[in-house]
Amino acid sequence: MHVIQRPILFALFALLFMGLAFSAPAHAERIKDMGQFQGLRANQLTGYGIVVGLAGTGDDSLDYSTLGMKGAVSRFGLTLPPGVNPALKNAAAVMITAELPPFAKPGQRLDITVSAIGKAKSLRGGTLVLAPLYGADGQIYAMAQGNLVIGGLGVDAADGSKLTVNVPSSGRIAAGATVERAVDTGFATSDWLTFNLHQFDATNAKRVTDAINAAIPGSASMIDGASIAIRTAGNGDERMRLMSRIENLTVTRAEPPAKVIVNARTGTVVINGAVRVGTAAVSHGKLTVSVKESPMVVQPAPFSRGETAIEPSSEIEVAEDYRPAFLIEPNASLSQLVDSINRLGVPPGDLVAILEALSQAGALTAELVII
Structure with missing residues (x-):
């Protein structure tokens, strides 16, 4: 029985790993992981609303909450008497944020985040009253409403001691907004598609362009070190098939700058x-x-x-x-x-x-x- 000494065994393993390292091919990445097509981006939506139904953990007497509550009840033809403060403790003024994905159509649902803007201690158990969500152009793109899910907890004792877990003044509503307006991306009317790399690199731009031209001869050209223009025609179905084909092409990424x-x-x-x-x-x-x-x-x-x-x-x-x-x-x-x-x-x-x-x-x- 032959016994291999430990130093020799270690040397053999070292040679084996070196051989694997030198023989392994360079890793190729999909084009879709290196960038994205221009225009296919999400849009941020924001809105202002009122959360009601709080168990005494709302705003003390925030004017924004008072005005918001008066505006909410006025939709139903009600007028509050002068001096009445409906926002005291049981309601809170909140900001609502959401992200509108590309090609979102009316009727689709969005997740929203609701955050208190006043002195509300907790939004646990609250309900968001119907509120519009606006885009950067000032247009309404979605309407939000629903019951909040809060991941935090806040407790106050009679002696003044407090216990707070996570952030009880912020929560989410899954599928809490409904899309009311679609964003026109110009996808179906342009004669060119533009692919933008996540990072500027002339070598990567050249390799992506060469890979696209190898699959679809004469269709791609570099605009600069971060953008590639791709000639396209036809309807939306043909464009999406072309994009799918391009996204799944593989390219060996260039070594990054030191x-x-x-x-x-x-x-x-x-x-x-x-x-x-x-x-x-x-x-x-x-x-x-x-x-x-x-x-x-x-x-x-x-x-x-x-x-x-x-x-x-x-x-x-x-x-x-x-x-x-x-x-x-x-x-x-x-x-x-x-x-x-x-x-x-x-x-x-x-x-x-x-x-x-x-x-x-x-x-x-x-x-x-x-x-």
Whole structure:
């Protein structure tokens, strides 16, 4: 029976993984995952409404709620007496938001989000009174109404203590709005379709254009590094079939630009795989200064008129860790750069300083972005 030694076994596994890495083909992505067709976008809707039926958790006396309630009851021919405040505690003024998807037709339902704009403590158990939802052009595109579902909870005790779980002043109504007007996208009248990439990249735009022309010769041309124009004709059925065919074509995405992203608030550092580092020697020291306070109590002599006093005693220590410089090989890859930095064992703040120094020295072939 032959026994393979552990170092040899590890070497065999390493060779196997290297072979798989080099033999694996480049990953191809669908065109639909790289962008979207122009005009096929969602539209935001907003509205103002009143939520009623609250168990004393509504607005105290918000004028907007009072006016809204008076407007709601006026639809039924009712006029409230002067001085009556129907919005007190049992109703709340809210803002309503929704997203109108492309090609939404009258009669289809939308999910809506309802959020209090006043001092309402909770919208739990409330009902949204019929309210219009407006688009950016000021036109009504949907009507909203329904019972709210609240994921939060708020409780007040008699002694003033409070307990709040999540956000009880905001909720959702599933299928709470009905579409009343469709948005004209001009989809069926234009002679061209425009495909916009999510990110500007001339290489990706060229590859997408080449893939479309390979499937449909002479139909696509680049407008710029983010948009491709596609010639089309026929009715809506033919256009949708053409779009479906284009979306499912595969393209090998180009390698992204080399970037190092640093989040200055959280200390997060992200380095993409295109980053390369030239020949450089890096040395990073750690200086630690500690101040130890040991105050001493001094007692006066017996039968003297002295007073007890505190005598300060401070001890300052300075320690500097010795960390030898290490050499980064020419055109080091991301893994080699990470391995080199890990040898130093530096925190994110010091890592940013090292990357900035490498960039200033011209050894870092990447854009350093601070967010």
